Amino acid sequence: MTSKDIRNHRMSDEVYQENFSDIKPPLSCYQANMEASRCLYCHDAPCISACPTGINIPSFIHRIADHNEDGAARVILEENILGGSCARVCPTEVLCEQACVRNHSPECKPVMIGRLQRYAIDHRQKAAHPFTRAQKTGRNVAVVGAGPAGLACAHKLARLGHDITVFDAHSKPGGLNEYGIAAYKLVEDYAQEEIRFIFEIGGINLETGSRIDLEKQLPDLTIQFDAVFLAIGLGSAKAIGLPCEQSRGIQEALGTIETIRQTKNLAELPVAAKVVVIGGGNTAIDVASQMRRLGADEVTIAYRRGLQQMSATHHEQSFAKESGVRIIPWLKPKGFETKAGQLHGVRFVKTTQDSAGQLLETGELRVIPADRVYKAIGQTLTAECFSSGKLARSQNGKIRVDDQFRTSIGNVWAGGDCVDNGEDLTVHAVQHGKLAAEAINRFLQPLEV
Incomplete structure (x- = not known):
């Protein structure tokens, strides 16, 4: 982009700090205890079933009410070792909080489960890891x-x-928590702080800067490691498939989010005057x-279907509108x-859908001026992941796994965004990793002496 097209003025440090401050500020001790007292501690609580990791939500909230933050944190971490980041980034409004019985009359307001979960994790004693490592088994596992x-x-x-x-x-661990989440959702260095806590258990060796070529290196890994x-997430951005898609000013959204998260001085980032984002999910x-x-x-988000069809929740949509x-x-x-x-705008055709839900073009065109487009x-x-023919592929183009997250290769499991199992959310990825670990452990146990 030319200097004419870029807004390169500097806002005050105070404005940047306010614009990128924590959008879910922590509860005070008083607020947490008042909110915990609203929980009915339901038998067969629907919020537990709505939590993808199965956290016993009434149990940890009850411990907060009893001023037992360590106990509350342990209940959470037992099921979700990334409970701190999930408390910050999970769409709790469509998961546990949507299932809360307090949503009904007369209150019609759920218990703030996500913020209570953050409170418990943030207030646990940091001196010791809540879990101890079992006796070494002599078995080794590669995690890619x-x-x-x-x-x-x-x-x-x-x-x-x-x-x-x-x-x-x-160069740093964390995946999307480190590189793909908006800066105001996981502020400062929280992603790395949580990872340091996870590694305190011991027995985990980290090799960063190690890109694994599955086609060439997976066979060796299956021999070098017991499992x-x-x-691996989803490494390639989808293309729109339009002419001039490689023009200056057209970029991938995730790469831009990564740049923002890794930039210490936000004033250094050039910003276009008129931005168009194509898509309807949380990344958009x-x-x-x-x-x-x-x-x-x-800044305009353009989506090919209706607001109800957007994968971004109503809460996320409202937040974007509040941001202007x-x-x-x-x-x-x-x-x-x-x-x-050089990019100057985006041509769109208006759409509708028929009774079967099929998307139809109306023929009516519209141009939105833009100096920068984010896909x-x-x-x-x-495709290289499957070129060897050993890893089976699902119908949706992801790694095919069974109900134990085992792939078509005998000692290889997979989970997270790279498999077709549930939504692409942090909390689902955590559950995949946990369940796969339990399956791998069962696989390794017969081998133990």
């Missing part, structure tokens, strides 16, 4: 990917006494909201307006 699924699997297996080597292509867990919301908070004049983002549904991209390779239409696995 240090995102939430890989970290959850590594911790569970290390706790059971196995030796774990975690490989990750990045392998693949938590995150990049759009952050662009607006960085100083973009106009305009969301326009029923728009499908048809082309980019460029001059000398947030999803990620996919690279």
Whole structure:
């Protein structure tokens, strides 16, 4: 982009700090205890079933009410070792809190489960790890990917006494928690702080900057290690498939989110005046909201279906609008307006859907001016993962696994975004890693002396 197209003015440090401060500020001790007292401690509580990791929510809230924060934290961490980050980034409004019985009349307001979970984790005693490692088994497991699924699997297996080597292509572990979450959701260095806590269990060796080529290296890993867990995420961004898609000013949303998260001085980031984001998920919301908070004049999210079909929750959509983002549904991209390779706008066709839900183009065109476009239409696995023919592929192009997260290779399991099992949420990835670790442990037990 030319200097004319970029807003490179600097806002005050106070504005940047306010715009990127924690959007879910912690509860005070008084607030936490008042909120914990609202819980009815239901028998067969529906919030437990709604939590993908099965945390005993009434149990930990009851401990908060009794001023037993350590006990509350242990209840959470027993089921979700990344309970701190999940408390911050989980869409609790459509999970546990949606199931809360307090949603009904006369209150119609759920217990703030997510914020209570954060309170418990943040107030536990940091002096000692809440879990101890079992006697060493002499078995070793490779975990490929240090995102939430890989970290959850590594911790569970290390706790059971196995030796774990975690490989990750990045310079820092954390996966999307470190590189793909909006900066105001996981502030400061929380992702790394949580990982340091996880590694305190012992028995986990981390090798960063180690990109594993599954086609060439997976066969060797299956020989060198007793078991392998693949938590490789989705490494390739989907293409829209339009001419001029490689023009200057058209970028991938996740790469931009990573840049924002890894930039210490936000004033260094150039920001376009007019931004268009194509997509309807949380990534679209995150990049759009952050662009607006960085100083973009106009930010528009364009989505090809209706607001109800967006994978971003109503809460996320409302947050974007509060940030000054305009969301326009029923728009499908048809082309980019460029001059000398420089982006000037995006051409859309208005859409509708028939009674069967099939998307239809109306033929009515619309151009939205843009200096910068961010594509947030999803990620996919690279075809190279399956080129050897040994890893079976699901119908949706992900790694095929059984109900124990075992792949088509006998001693290889997989979980997280790279498998077709549940939504692509941090909390689901944690559950995948935990359940896969339990399955791997059962697999290794007959081998133990």
